[in-house]
Amino acid sequence: MTLVKLTSVAVLALALGACQSLFTPNYRAPLEVKREAWEHVKPGCSESDCPLVNIDVVHFPALPKLDDIVEKRLLMLTEDNQRGTPPASLQAYEQQYLARADKRNSTYLQAKVREQHDGLVIVELSSYLDSGGAHGMPGRGFINYSRKLDKVLTLDDMLVPGQEATFWKTAEESHRAWLISTGMDKDPEFVKTWPFKQSPHIALTYGAVVIKYEVYSIAPYSMGHVELKIPYPRLNGVIKPELFPGRG
Known part of the structure; x- marks a missing residue:
């Protein structure tokens, strides 16, 4: 009788475990991603150098919250944000831009999934604004979205408390290695003109922590x-251990 009861309990435990696994998100499986892209020129313009807007964005059918985050972050890269509140949507931005744009003006906004791993979705944002000069002005950004925490990770979320100074010291060491790899360490004027700086553009990619810089920054x-790349072993005790690839 006791054996029967124990067997029944074991079977019940296995069944409950199986049911729980059915409802637990599989963070190893990447989110489905759908791309949406369009390019429109200024209405009524038939010249070869009409103003245009090019949008290339990604959608996450299972996570519409991330769609909204991506759109808002892209809009923060537009020139409108430098003068006040960004437009409410990409469509609104297009209408506003084309209404005032001159010939040879164009704007490009792109969001792409750089990679997914360990429940993280790394989205890279790009912008390019051409105002008809010698060259346009590009912009960049990253979104590190944790599916486990259901939020965008900030640098504070990534770091062990009290380790921010160590993180940037390690980044500066990577900058010195980059100078050597490009041969710029032998140019004193370059080293003086373009010193190391911090950047808000940080990505927890699988192979390394990436720090990306705007043009004219360093x-x-x-x-x-x-791009400066810091291998994870150099950040032991600095990056939270659960954010190391394979540990989550």
């Missing part, structure tokens, strides 16, 4: 958006 325009 290098001239011609060198583009510089």
Whole structure:
């Protein structure tokens, strides 16, 4: 009789465990991503250099909250945000931009999934504003979205408390390594003109923590958006352990 009861309890425990696994999100499986892209020129313009808007964005059918975050962050990259409140939507931005844009003006906004791992969705944001000059002005940004925490991670969320100074010291060491790899360490004027700076653009990619820089931040325009990469082993005790790839 006791054996029967024990067997029944074991079967019940296995059944409950199986049911629980059915309802637990599988963070190893990436979220479905759908792309939406369009390009429109100024209404009524038939010239070869009509103003245009190019939008290339991603959607997450299972996580519409992330769609809203991506759209808002893209709108923060537009020139409108430099003068006040950004538009309410990408469609509204397009209408406002085309209404005032001159010939040879164009704007590009893009969001793409750089990668997904360990329940993190890393979205890279790009912008390019061409006002008809010698070259346009590009912009960049990252979203590190934790599906487990259901939020966008800030640097404070990523770091062990009290380790921010150590993080930026490690980043500065990576900057020195970048100078050596490009040969710029041998140019005293370059080193003086383009010193190390902090950047808000940080991504927890699978291979390394990436710090990305705007043009004219730590290098001239011609060198583009510089990326510093810090391997995770160098950030032991600095990045929260649960955010190391494979540990979550």
